[in-house]
Amino acid sequence: MAQRPRLLLTLPFSLSPGAANHYYKEAGTKEERLMNHAVLAPLLEDVDWDLDPGPHAPHGEWPVETREEFMIVGAARLPIIRRACESGQYDAIVMLGGGDPGYIEGREIARKHRLPVTANAHAQMHVAGMLGSRFSVIDVAETHNAQMAELVVRYRMTERCASIRNVDHPLPRPVHMNRRNLQGQADKHARGEESSMLEAAVEAAVAAIEQDGAEVLIFGCSAAFWLQKPLQQRLLDLGWDVPVLEGYSCAIAMAKLLVGLGVDASGLAFPSDPPPRSRKWRFA
Amino acid sequence: MAQRPRLLLTLPFSLSPGAANHYYKEAGTKEERLMNHAVLAPLLEDVDWDLDPGPHAPHGEWPVETREEFMIVGAARLPIIRRACESGQYDAIVMLGGGDPGYIEGREIARKHRLPVTANAHAQMHVAGMLGSRFSVIDVAETHNAQMAELVVRYRMTERCASIRNVDHPLPRPVHMNRRNLQGQADKHARGEESSMLEAAVEAAVAAIEQDGAEVLIFGCSAAFWLQKPLQQRLLDLGWDVPVLEGYSCAIAMAKLLVGLGVDASGLAFPSDPPPRSRKWRFA
Amino acid sequence: MAQRPRLLLTLPFSLSPGAANHYYKEAGTKEERLMNHAVLAPLLEDVDWDLDPGPHAPHGEWPVETREEFMIVGAARLPIIRRACESGQYDAIVMLGGGDPGYIEGREIARKHRLPVTANAHAQMHVAGMLGSRFSVIDVAETHNAQMAELVVRYRMTERCASIRNVDHPLPRPVHMNRRNLQGQADKHARGEESSMLEAAVEAAVAAIEQDGAEVLIFGCSAAFWLQKPLQQRLLDLGWDVPVLEGYSCAIAMAKLLVGLGVDASGLAFPSDPPPRSRKWRFA
Amino acid sequence: MAQRPRLLLTLPFSLSPGAANHYYKEAGTKEERLMNHAVLAPLLEDVDWDLDPGPHAPHGEWPVETREEFMIVGAARLPIIRRACESGQYDAIVMLGGGDPGYIEGREIARKHRLPVTANAHAQMHVAGMLGSRFSVIDVAETHNAQMAELVVRYRMTERCASIRNVDHPLPRPVHMNRRNLQGQADKHARGEESSMLEAAVEAAVAAIEQDGAEVLIFGCSAAFWLQKPLQQRLLDLGWDVPVLEGYSCAIAMAKLLVGLGVDASGLAFPSDPPPRSRKWRFA
């Protein structure tokens, strides 16, 4: 800990330059390629970090939204995690990207090397638990909601998740090309124009607070990152002083915490292969 | 339903002829290649069925046991599910194999075609719920237990799963070659010799009943299929009249039930892409 | 299983010919007396079945709706179950009728004979769990809802039951004679007229989906059977592709599944009298 | 409350004078016929009370232990509850007897008259909740355990019930005649001899405390009433200062509390027939 932690930030996948929603770029400096870098910079100031572009479009040249796509991308990330672990160059790995593709499996791999791994949804849910009793997920598309619901269940967060609310601005995938999607919404907002996505997020968040009992808000899709500040401000203006979390920052902060404490994951939850001992598994 | 249901049974993967634990064979009649066919025959009598060998060893020439291996195999099965659905030749798909690799994703694919899909652990857990309040999983290896634990959680069965108990006879994977594994145990038992695996299963099952509150037993690994009858008998001899389920038969029976009722999966749990509507997701 | 399963379908009670809501008839062929036979025929094609009329109006000459009536009818059914088991003529018993009167007790009796028993609500809830995470019950009367709520709790389905929603078209019992009830609604719909019961069911189902988180719908009262197809279609037209289950078909299909697998109920959940062993009972 | 509350204590059933385990007597003063009267006397000092013998052996001339027997007895009690309510002579009804046969249905009947009804298991579980977080049931026979388990579930006490532990001294029913049962154990203890039932209760209670997490103990079968004091003392001697509750006293005390507060049961949980309003039912 005396020296600076060395983090590998790895994107879930990258697309060719011409692809729609080119958030996941393969060219440029690491800062240019890191969506939301301006906000993340202070968190990265006291660490050394690399950015890995992830596998190239294993599922197709568009962003990921279905469970099938998440599994394909997840499997494609695993060799990257393995190589990063084996390189000995990192103290922790941050698996960027909403929906956490390959996260549980990546942790299993990294466990052998005693390296902590974090991911967007997992980190946001844990930070949310520190701030209030129940969180809601503000997400962008019904199919993506289904993946987030899988994660809520897998991470045993059903007691803490008040709801997943959809703002219905899907990613620019082929099936969504002829309907409203999230493409261009961040720019609109940046230009001071009304963004239908932000308006929908305010509506979803208010419903999550007033009807579902949410005390904290998190995002399902990393491409919603730009909503963090304006959504929190809009809610505050309405009288709701509620934290709005964001995935990249939470995953980086959690990685730093784990490195600081010298822990990665329980060897009982992630037994080694072969395992030295075995025990009964219980759920309650 | 008037005509016979047409089922595709698909193996999780197949190995080369020389590989250890060659349960998943690529040669022979479908009956020869279907582990446990003798027991399954009556269930298959009133259906038409094909057997698909699954992807060839996408993870290596050994059986699957880690979460990483399950994800790799799961992703590799998805094109098979897609092709089977698109062929129009089947009324349902049975994804054979313990640990249910690719099952949730396979259901998402099949939903578009309104085809039911079943899998070993999922079907066993649902049948178990019909017979008693809580079940325990009798499983073969600590790493495999971890995958089963993922499934218990994902299938929202934590309230119903009393425990996962390990008989510690792992699959014949390279890491287990120099220790006790399940290779040869079925044959030993068939020859009338004592099988350490059966003995361990009796011990695990008794503990599950007496300490954990299990009222039904299921298997985690499909290669434990041969334990079903002897374990149930041994428990009965001890005074415990407890059902012992097996994955292939449950998955086939559940597929027949779903075909009979004309249902596959909820279109809300598996939204189409793109979805016509969206809703808030709740967990309690 | 090679031979056709022999099922006894037993009505919860029968009423005199002049009684209101004469769904439960004592005269006619078994097909005529089996409400919903047209839909059930394919499911019954590969089984041999008898229809038992149930006890004659043990509670009064009207349909059952209160907990008191359910208990009286339940107790009156038990000798029928006992005789059917002792006859050796059946492989399974299907206890027809919403509210499952006498079901748990009937299973206890049948367990001694290793006969599976199924019932409307129990079977629907289990099939619902195969299709989605949470179901709602669409039911006909507030007092009947109370009985359904008892069943949700007894069957340990509270985590899976999103809600019970009332369409408020009660059975034609004396207390409901001067208000809107379900009498005549099926005929109205069959004639192509608007049915207030169907409209109420659509409204209840939409609320269950949008507000309560239901992913599957089941019926509380068997007399709502005719709603299955039109309700599912209406919801699909609204963009909700949601399975609507029905009690008789689910109970028959589940009986066939249990016979196929050679299981009935756990001898731990239903200990014999006297029991060979005893164990501690746990609930979590 | 200014005047003394008038309670009807009603036995679950009565047996002919020659029957085994003649706890439920039809002759003698009400005090003589009230098992455990010596302990109950102070609780009854400030109330007026009658004792009703219950239905005469509706199930057979032996005590009740199976679910079938409980349902038959439960149904047979309902006319007594109805008549007691209609008589206008009582402020509350105490349905005596372990396993609470007919209790929920009896409450439904009494609700129309705004009369509170209490029962052994229900009252004990609620009083237990006032004293500690989790209780265990000390019960006499495996089949009786099964009925108690039904009650734990129906009363939504699964979170609070640490376990049901069996002392295996069943009631003197025909099936138990040739094995150890509870007949004579109270007398043995009263004579200062060692009682195998008390010894088994101490063992069960210690296991409930040390392994299951029980903080309070209750009895499943009312015939275990005499264990209350000696069991509590034995546990105290072992260092466990744990309350041991008993059914009759808890049911009487709870009836007095409800009369004192002028409440009986929620009209939403027990809707009137017909109900003025209807609502959605939720479970979480």
Added chain:
Amino acid sequence: MAQRPRLLLTLPFSLSPGAANHYYKEAGTKEERLMNHAVLAPLLEDVDWDLDPGPHAPHGEWPVETREEFMIVGAARLPIIRRACESGQYDAIVMLGGGDPGYIEGREIARKHRLPVTANAHAQMHVAGMLGSRFSVIDVAETHNAQMAELVVRYRMTERCASIRNVDHPLPRPVHMNRRNLQGQADKHARGEESSMLEAAVEAAVAAIEQDGAEVLIFGCSAAFWLQKPLQQRLLDLGWDVPVLEGYSCAIAMAKLLVGLGVDASGLAFPSDPPPRSRKWRFA
């Protein structure tokens, strides 16, 4: 029990005569100082009771509403509990006041003396559980809601609490002086004028019943006591026959029940200091 139970009723705090919301008076007869005495009189008829004024304004000269204030008042009550226990003059202690300040700690102290202690919220929640499955809390201020939420959680009532609904008529504390508060609302109602607090309570209660699934209603703040009768009547007029409980009466009735049964609290939940034994603590 033959003699009359001796109860100490102790106020949470008292304020100087000039303070706003002078519900907690230090002068007058005990009857005059006991808020809601008219309603409580019948419950107190068969007991001997004293009224203790509580600590004098340890937090300031206003009623308590924040968690900080509840803790300060709670700590200040403990010497009173200790002295009452040591005096040997009482059979039970009733800690009056919404929010139950110092209740758990007071029980720990009283346990050494085997004295039962009751409190408003705790007693209401337990009585509510006897009447229906789920209750809602009707409360007066958002900060007070937060304290009630702490109690719902601490008392392990999260499964039973449908919601806390705010009528937003806070106590007359300095921060609320320039906005609508509960001061004067009871008098308004008593004069036959419309009370905005009663109207808000009706609205909150209807929402709790129709949307949240409440079957019983309780109050968070003891100063809402006067709402009990009119709220219950208004709901009945709307078709909702729902019990509305009140804190003082429930706490007194529960104290009488505990004295009657000769129990106070489990010595396992409240171990003595030093404890004779130790055990593992479990939560499920």
Added chain:
Amino acid sequence: MAQRPRLLLTLPFSLSPGAANHYYKEAGTKEERLMNHAVLAPLLEDVDWDLDPGPHAPHGEWPVETREEFMIVGAARLPIIRRACESGQYDAIVMLGGGDPGYIEGREIARKHRLPVTANAHAQMHVAGMLGSRFSVIDVAETHNAQMAELVVRYRMTERCASIRNVDHPLPRPVHMNRRNLQGQADKHARGEESSMLEAAVEAAVAAIEQDGAEVLIFGCSAAFWLQKPLQQRLLDLGWDVPVLEGYSCAIAMAKLLVGLGVDASGLAFPSDPPPRSRKWRFA
């Protein structure tokens, strides 16, 4: 974040120099007074920190163990939190000390100033959740266990807490003076002698892992800090590769994470006084 976070570490209380178990010292450098400083130093390297001695022995001249003592100390800490917040000198407050006295109330105070506050048990439980599904608490005394159990419940960690296991080496309080306590155990271990406390911790931890399902271990009492390394090593030697957390380090690391993310607590969970809005509170 660019500048170093400024933390106030505040002890729960301090004792006079002559008091037993003088872990909480009022003299010396801050490093000398910070128990476990050697281990904490790396975590504190990149922050500015002060150490506050806490209130002087508000409960007596001995360490805190009962709920009464925790409440007295908790109330006595609140003015310190208030002053620290008002000073404007800190970015976060770390409330040191096992049992988290005054933590919830301290957070309420700090919320007004948007300052994060952390505490030993709360931080350990949240970090544990990042590493595995369920944790057990290794604690020192039965009365302290009771306080830890309160915290598990209040922090809504009952689903995640596998057990609290007692090593029965209480704090050197007057009641424990004549029995085995934790005094001197750390020194013994440091000298290479066998420590009965470490042996008891190994036994408790193994039971927690093998019987209770713990995947992570935390400490209840801060004075157990020195067990962290040797306990983890001993478990590893037994084949259990399980993280053992410690309170001070987790609380400091969590404070740094919250400062880094710019969050403190949800304004809905901790409403301001007076609050701008109000909402219904839900628990599931």
